[in-house]
Amino acid sequence: MKTFVKISLWVLAVAALIAIPASEGRIFDSVKDMLGGGPPAEAALKDIAHSPAAEPLPVNKTALAPAVPEAQAEAAKEGFERGLKCFQDEKYSEAWKEWLAAEKLDPNNMDIRTGLKRLESISPKTRPE
Numbered sequence: 001m002k003t004f005v006k007i008s009l010w011v012l013a014v015a016a017l018i019a020i021p022a023s024e025g026r027i028f029d030s031v032k033d034m035l036g037g038g039p040p041a042e043a044a045l046k047d048i049a050h051s052p053a054a055e056p057l058p059v060n061k062t063a064l065a066p067a068v069p070e071a072q073a074e075a076a077k078e079g080f081e082r083g084l085k086c087f088q089d090e091k092y093s094e095a096w097k098e099w100l101a102a103e104k105l106d107p108n109n110m111d112i113r114t115g116l117k118r119l120e121s122i123s124p125k126t127r128p129e
Contacts, residue, residue: 011029013043014048014096043125061123062102065107065108067108068105068106068107069111072105073105073106073109074103075101075102075106076102076103076106076109076112077106077109078102079098079099079102079105079112080099080102080111080112080115081096081099081108082098083096083097083098083099083102083112084115085114086098087115087118090118092123092126093126095115095119096116096126096127098117099112099115100116101118103116
C-alpha cells in the first residue's frame with residue numbers, strides 16, 4: 001500500500017512538471033510571485049488611497065487600568081489574602097467584600113480578578129449589591 005501511495009505521488013509530481021511548460025510558464029510565474037520572487041500580480045494590489053478607513057476598535061472592558069502606586073498595590077494584595085482566607089473558610093459574602101474592595105485599590109491585580117470570577121461561578125447570590 002505504501003508503495004502505491006509513493007508511486008501515485010511521483011506520478012502527480014511529474015504531471016505537474018509537465019503541465020507547467022504546457023501553460024507557457026504562467027503557473028510557475030504565479031507561484032514565484034506569491035513566494036516573493038517578483039512583483040505582485042496586478043489583481044493583488046489594492047487602491048489604498050480610496051479604501052475606507054478602518055472601523056475603530058471596540059473598547060476592551062477587561063483592559064488594564066493605569067498602574068497604581070506601590071503602597072496601594074500592597075494594600076490590595078493584603079485585601080486579596082484576607083478574601084482568600086474567607087473563601088477557603090467558605091465565607092463567600094465576606095470574600096466578596098474583601099475582593100471587591102481590593103479590586104478598587106488595584107484593578108490590575110489578576111489574582112483578585114480570578115478570585116472574583118471564581119466566586120461568581122460558585123456563589124453568585126452572595127455578591128453584595
